[in-house]
Amino acid sequence: xxxxxxxxEMKTLIDNTLDRYIPADTVxxxxxxxxxxxxxxxGGKRLxxxxxxxxxETVGGNREDVLPFACAIEMIHTYTLxxxxxxxxxxxxxxxxxxxxxxxxGEAIAILAGDALLTMAFQIMSExxxxxxxxxxxxxxxxxEIAKAVGVSGTIGGQVVDIQATGKKLDIPTxxxxxxxxxxxxxxxxxxxxxxxxxxxxDELHALTCYGENIGLAFQVMDDILDVxxxxxxxxxxxxSDEKMRKVTYPSVFGLSESKKIASRLIENSIQSMEMFGExxxxxxxxxxxxxxxRF
Amino acid sequence: xxxxxxxxEMKTLIDNTLDRYIPADTVxxxxxxxxxxxxxxxGGKRLxxxxxxxxxETVGGNREDVLPFACAIEMIHTYTLxxxxxxxxxxxxxxxxxxxxxxxxGEAIAILAGDALLTMAFQIMSExxxxxxxxxxxxxxxxxEIAKAVGVSGTIGGQVVDIQATGKKLDIPTxxxxxxxxxxxxxxxxxxxxxxxxxxxxDELHALTCYGENIGLAFQVMDDILDVxxxxxxxxxxxxSDEKMRKVTYPSVFGLSESKKIASRLIENSIQSMEMFGExxxxxxxxxxxxxxxRF
Numbered sequence: 001x002x003x004x005x006x007x008x009e010m011k012t013l014i015d016n017t018l019d020r021y022i023p024a025d026t027v028x029x030x031x032x033x034x035x036x037x038x039x040x041x042x043g044g045k046r047l048x049x050x051x052x053x054x055x056x057e058t059v060g061g062n063r064e065d066v067l068p069f070a071c072a073i074e075m076i077h078t079y080t081l082x083x084x085x086x087x088x089x090x091x092x093x094x095x096x097x098x099x100x101x102x103x104x105x106g107e108a109i110a111i112l113a114g115d116a117l118l119t120m121a122f123q124i125m126s127e128x129x130x131x132x133x134x135x136x137x138x139x140x141x142x143x144x145e146i147a148k149a150v151g152v153s154g155t156i157g158g159q160v161v162d163i164q165a166t167g168k169k170l171d172i173p174t175x176x177x178x179x180x181x182x183x184x185x186x187x188x189x190x191x192x193x194x195x196x197x198x199x200x201x202x203d204e205l206h207a208l209t210c211y212g213e214n215i216g217l218a219f220q221v222m223d224d225i226l227d228v229x230x231x232x233x234x235x236x237x238x239x240x241s242d243e244k245m246r247k248v249t250y251p252s253v254f255g256l257s258e259s260k261k262i263a264s265r266l267i268e269n270s271i272q273s274m275e276m277f278g279e280x281x282x283x284x285x286x287x288x289x290x291x292x293x294x295r296f
Numbered sequence: 297x298x299x300x301x302x303x304x305e306m307k308t309l310i311d312n313t314l315d316r317y318i319p320a321d322t323v324x325x326x327x328x329x330x331x332x333x334x335x336x337x338x339g340g341k342r343l344x345x346x347x348x349x350x351x352x353e354t355v356g357g358n359r360e361d362v363l364p365f366a367c368a369i370e371m372i373h374t375y376t377l378x379x380x381x382x383x384x385x386x387x388x389x390x391x392x393x394x395x396x397x398x399x400x401x402g403e404a405i406a407i408l409a410g411d412a413l414l415t416m417a418f419q420i421m422s423e424x425x426x427x428x429x430x431x432x433x434x435x436x437x438x439x440x441e442i443a444k445a446v447g448v449s450g451t452i453g454g455q456v457v458d459i460q461a462t463g464k465k466l467d468i469p470t471x472x473x474x475x476x477x478x479x480x481x482x483x484x485x486x487x488x489x490x491x492x493x494x495x496x497x498x499d500e501l502h503a504l505t506c507y508g509e510n511i512g513l514a515f516q517v518m519d520d521i522l523d524v525x526x527x528x529x530x531x532x533x534x535x536x537s538d539e540k541m542r543k544v545t546y547p548s549v550f551g552l553s554e555s556k557k558i559a560s561r562l563i564e565n566s567i568q569s570m571e572m573f574g575e576x577x578x579x580x581x582x583x584x585x586x587x588x589x590x591r592f
Contacts, residue, residue: 029456032448083411088403107384108459111407115379115414116448122418123443126436136432140422143439147419152328152412160325163404 003286010050013063015041017071021124035105035113039078042096047219047287047296048187049074052194054283055208058274061198069142069197072121073190076150079117080159080186082110089163122147135199142193149189158182167246175248176217183223184216191215191284203276210273211284218266219291224249225259226294267292299582303346309359310345311337313367317420331401331409335374338392343515343583343592344483345370348490350579351504354570357494365438365493368417369486372446375413376455376482378406385459418443431495438489445485454478463542471544472513479519480512487511487580499572506569507580514562515587520545521555522590563588 001009018040026033049070056066085092085100086107092100102110125143148154158181165174191212195205227242228251242249250259270288274281290296297305314336322329345366352362381388381396382403388396398406421439444450454477461470487508491501523538524547538545546555566584570577586592 029448029453029460031460032452032456036448079411083407086407088407109456111379111382111384112452112456114411115375116452118411118414119443119447119452123440123447126440126443128437128440136436139436140432141424144419144422144424147415147422151415151419152325152332156328156408156412156415157325160328160405160408164325164327 003283003290006054006283006286007050007290010053010063011046013053013067014046014049014070014074017067018074021071021120031105031109032113032116035101035109036116038104039082039095039101039113040075040117042098044074044078044096045296046074048077048190051187051190051212051284051287054287055191055194056198058208058277058280058284059195059198059200059204060280061194061200066194066197068124068127069146069193070190072125073146073186073193075117075121075124076146077186079114079121080150080155082114082117084159086110089159138197138199142196145193145196146189149185154181154185154189155183158185162247165248168248170248170253172253175250175253178248179220179250180213180217183220184213187216187219188212207273207276211270211288214266214270214273215288215291218263218270218288219296221250221259221263221266222291222294224251225256225263228256230294263292299579299586302350302579302582303586306346306349306359307342309349309363310342310366310370313363314370317367317416327401327405328409328412331397331405332412334400335378335391335397335409336371336413338394340370340374340392341592342370344373344486347483347486347508347580347583350583351487351490352494354504354573354576354580355491355494355496355500356576357490357496362490362493364420364423365442365489366486368420369442369482369489371413371417371420372442373482375410375417376446376451378410378413380455382406385455434493434495438492441489441492442485445481450477450481450485451479454481458543461544464544466544466549468549471546471549474544475513475516475546476509479516480509483512483515484508503569503572507566507584510562510566510569511584511587514559514566514584515592517546517555517559517562518587518590520547521552521559524552526590559588 022033022036022040024037052066052070052073053063057063081095082101084090085095086102093103094100100110101113105113122143125139125146150156152160158178161174162178162182165178188209191208192205195208200208224242227249250262254262267288271285274285287296318329318333318336320333348362348366348369349359353359377391378397380386381391382398389399390396396406397409401409418439421435421442446452448456454474457470458474458478461474484505487504488501491504496504520538523545538548546558550558563584567581570581583592
């Protein structure tokens, strides 16, 4: 199966599973479910849940076993988008070409929909049916890993520093802190828990950690680059919105050409760290190529 | 030990443990930790974590074993207060006599502090050291129970219906939905997980569930009553704020005198359900008495 088919199949699997977790006919209380589904099915490419599954399969695990965690991470990712777009934070009106959640449902429902998605993720990860076949200890370890990655020492910490840095001249370590924390930690945890839940060996986890760190940062650098030179229809948001917001980005600190070199080097590193897996590492390598080709 | 001493000792234990989880000298990223500690140490009476511990001890469990969950529930409770106070939701300026979190730190940090507390709660509950002595399966079951109680089918659902009902004339089932979901479910889950983590028997859990349901609703009814006739310094907020906000409350639907009768009956039921525990049930019975005496 080639990468395009694989990604298509995984996206369908994830979309269908998310749809089962939150069916369209869940009606009470009204609006909150509509608001949740609105953002959850807004056309995301499902990079993070696909990484959970691909990582599991790389170490010989099963996609069905890690599917609850894959969906949970997508819910967490969606909550961060909803809250980041709020007027008090990035104040964005458009996301993936559609009005942002608070523009469509109001701020109160948007805040609560984010809260609900975050909470639901932990509900799903700890669901009894999710661990019938696996070790409860590995599940707890994975929940802990994700909570840490998206908490104040990860995603939220990155967002705090990003907000407070906006409009200021930044040193490189702070820029790196923002990017690795705001985006990188969640991507890294997606790669790691796929393998942890599948009972991987230590050296496998080590290699995948190296892979996850590199693509996590590469993904954010590419996102910065895309904001400068991308086309609005690909991004679903206005080009140059980082500049308008006076966000600190890789291109604003290193320039466009150097930023591209940095991204290429990170992607190269990620591909390198897949060597030990031989053919089983192909999917994750292909995902790296997709990231540098701006297809994620 | 009498109840007053017990509650004092438990409050100190919980405060000290929370302080260890989030030390005052945690400095990076700045502001978010200050904001978290500001609300977490704003003088809460720690009812929910005390219920976790008291319930554990009622079935013969140890306070140390359930302490991470007790602290986690207090973090979740604190997050709900921070988000509920936001301008887009209840738009409250005062909480426990102090400016609300967003008044002190701004809306962006308040939203992120709430998100951080919710996430941290799950991080703590799944912490490896928290389950060295206990069954991972019971821990997962407890995490799941709490996530469900505070999610869209619990606390958040109640808050959504409450917001949308504000200013409207309500039927009694909707009023009950709001109260049992917005406040009741979290209190019930505090009582239940204390016992579940301690490996209680089915009939014990059944009795404690009955206890938790009754005090959960009683607590909210008493809160409504206090809003009508309490003194500002006890409440730390302005008397009559529910009426001003046109919130639907028990007194507004049943009148003050009937609401008091309802609260008394609920408390009576909760005390009754403790009978099977004999002397071991005294602490929870005393907590019921505290609730009706408006000391919680």
